[in-house]
Amino acid sequence: xxxxxxxxxxxxxxxxxxxxxxxxxxxxxxxxxxxxxxxxxxxxxxxxxxxxxxxxxxxxxxxxxxxxxxxxxxxxxxxxxxxxxxxxxxxxxxxxxxxxxxxxxxxxxxxxxxxxxxxxxxxxxxxxxxxxxxxxxxxxxxxxxxxxxxxxxxxxx
Numbered sequence: 059x060x061x062x063x064x065x066x067x068x069x070x071x072x073x074x075x076x077x078x079x080x081x082x083x084x085x086x087x088x089x090x091x092x093x094x095x096x097x098x099x100x101x102x103x104x105x106x107x108x109x110x111x112x113x114x115x116x117x118x119x120x121x122x123x124x125x126x127x128x129x130x131x132x133x134x135x136x137x138x139x140x141x142x143x144x145x146x147x148x149x150x151x152x153x154x155x156x157x158x159x160x161x162x163x164x165x166x167x168x169x170x171x172x173x174x175x176x177x178x179x180x181x182x183x184x185x186x187x188x189x190x191x192x193x194x195x196x197x198x199x200x201x202x203x204x205x206x207x208x209x210x211x212x213x214x215x
Contacts, residue, residue, distance in 0.1 A: 102186070123156065123169060138208070138211055141207045148208075151174075153174075
């Protein structure tokens with residue numbers, strides 16, 4: 059009977075050790091994935107400016123204005139969307155508009171002023187994508203605070 063308890067406690071110790079190693083590897087994999095996402099965004103942000111303007115232009119918002127350009131003005135803040143489990147980049151941008159000809163905004167001088175905003179990009183199947191979603195008059199930090207489903211990811215581990 060004494061031999062059984064040695065085997066049993068040894069088996070339990072091995073299972074606990076394997077569980078700890080598996081948890082550590084899972085955590086390491088998530089950290090590597092986040093850092094890969096961060097690096098991919100840094101390497102391709104010029105392309106993302108064009109991608110955002112193209113996607114946002116289709117939306118027709120804001121009404122009476124045409125998207126001219128978008129400039130990324132800072133580093134992306136990576137967050138996890140708890141609703142989908144995906145990684146989202148909140149990026150500070152400066153958006154430039156132009157009033158549509160014969161539109162209601164042609165006489166508004168402020169229509170041409172650059173507007174600060176936060177652009178939303180999502181990481182899916184190894185690449186960054188955007189649907190043209192922009193949160194105007196918010197920094198990335200204010201956007202995280204405004205949307206409870208967004209959880210900020212650590213900068214460096």
